[in-house]
Amino acid sequence: MASRLVRSLSITNRLVGSFKYKPTVMSRCCSTTPADKVLTIQELTVNLAKAMGVDSGFSPIRADRSHLSEYLPTSQSELPPRAMRDSYLVAMIPLSTSTRLQDRYTTFLGYVRVGRLLEDMDIFAVMVAQKHILNPKLPEGTPSPQTLVTALVDRIDFSDFVPKPHEDIKISGHVSWVGRSSMEVVVWLEQKMYGTWHRITRALFLIAARDPTNTKAAMVNAIEPADDREKAILAGGETRKANRIALEKQHVLKVIPDHDEQRIIHDLYLKTKSNKNLSFTNMVLPANGVWMEDCTISNTIFSQPENRNLHNTVFGGFIMRQAAELSWVLGFKFSKYRPKVKSISDIKFNKPIAVNSLIHMYAHVVFTQMQFIQIVVYVEVFDPQTGNTDTTNVVHLTYEVPEIVREVYPRTYQEAMMYIDGRRHFFEIMKTPYDHDNVLNEEGIRNKSKL
Incomplete structure (x- = not known):
């Protein structure tokens, strides 16, 4: 063949x-x-x-x-x-x-x-x-x-x-x-x-x-x-x-979340309030819930020449592998099940990474629904001499596990925006399911070659 x-x-x-x-x-x-x-x-x-x-x-x-x-x-x-x-x-x-x-x-x-x-x-x-x-x-x-x-x-x-x-x-x-x-x-x-x-x-x-x-x-x-x-x-x-x-034009860093998304965030906030305590600062975790701040892990990598691409910078595939494996560990830790990756989306490569870089990766569970877990991984390069940090990559991953998982609750406005962004990515994946057919294949090319 x-x-x-x-x-x-x-x-x-x-x-x-x-x-x-x-x-x-x-x-x-x-x-x-x-x-x-x-x-x-x-x-x-x-x-x-x-x-x-x-x-x-x-x-x-x-x-x-x-x-x-x-x-x-x-x-x-x-x-x-x-x-x-x-x-x-x-x-x-x-x-x-x-x-x-x-x-x-x-x-x-x-x-x-x-x-x-x-x-x-x-x-x-x-x-x-x-x-x-x-x-x-x-x-x-x-x-x-x-x-x-x-x-x-x-x-x-x-x-x-x-x-x-x-x-x-x-x-x-x-x-x-x-x-x-x-x-x-x-x-x-x-x-x-x-x-x-x-x-x-x-x-x-x-x-x-x-x-x-x-x-x-x-x-x-x-x-x-x-x-x-x-x-x-x-x-x-x-x-x-x-x-x-x-x-991209509707990203939460550029545009205020729409009315429905604002209502969702407000409803999540109300779920964390107790009728017995009307204080704005006193938040109570709902049953079967987890704070977003408790759903994160990180890793630090010192890149080496074996991780380089043809242009003497860090290979993008290496970054994707490290991000995927870190997110899998987080999904395992969060759900207690070995998660199955359903989709990886919107992986941005904002800047090339020098081979001798200190690379920090931060993985967060930002949204859950039923048996699905939405995780985002931020990739940052740290310069020890200047103390500056640049975000070079962002990776969004959707996982599935055998049972319904806990609901994630943000405690800050920053986490609320991460929640909305993760929710958007999740539903974008769900509305356009896996496409088996929209590609060429060798059979079609073989047939054309006989014409």
Whole structure:
């Protein structure tokens, strides 16, 4: 199956690509050649580093890439439009044949570590974005001038399928929407069980293209949908972009909560008041309730070179893994059950983190309903010399446990705003459930390649 898949992808690329060009390091960076083999995620990572012109081994001084600026297009019209299937990529996480990987990917319960999958999806999304870019100005053998960084993880939804740590996991994806310098990439994970591929997760990444020195935006190829399927996927990307903009404008740090949300906060406050004591300051915890201030844990990480990305800053997947594992511990501690992650959403990457940084992570239970727990993790970088702290990332996670959990009560206005923000994220996840189908797949690409 794997060999047929890769051969069909090769045929498709020749049929769909109307723009004639010589293969370059850029175009070959994420190739799954030879045709009879699907590469592993580890092999593709090595190829990506070569395409970016990154030497192996750590150096505290980042390599100078400023000379590559001459190959950047000055407008999007200089780049040939691409179909979605041009960026389609597939790889394997070879758990069935690597005991070393099994050790790294297995939890103490014998399941697959979600955090490790987050790391793989993050780097894979960059590979897909790299495969989308086609620059006719770039000479053969020249590293890519675009610097690709993860700007946002819109959403990662998990199915009910439980992957096994001793079977290979297939990771695949394609670009699903493009702006002038940003690309939405859909990534999904699958595992074969009893002859059938089962979807594990579907993720949406927003990848930003920057210039060689990572100081300003760089143009990327526009998308020209090849068929109605791609048109529908592209329209979905436009809708998600509009939704992100609308939600950001209504953030509690920018706009007063609406009337219903103000009423909710007031009702929560009244539940903490006793009829026998009319004091505003004397608050009583309701039955089966818990104060938000008691639902938090934290962690401090000193990052090392092994945690870096291709740009000599801390790898975004590493941050996501650490945040996910810290939130899981909090969910376990809070509910007394081992929680199952349902969704991770709205992961913001506000600033790059230097490799030698002190990273503080704070996880809070901010909202609960029935058997669901909404947790937010704030990632901060602390400078011991200046005493300054910068919030670099925010991660929202939705968990589910087997029984109804306690209700969370805020005691301060700050906690009330965290409650409202968490409630918004929870209901945003609930109103748009897990989507199994809104992606391309190898079967559809194989069929198109026969036309």
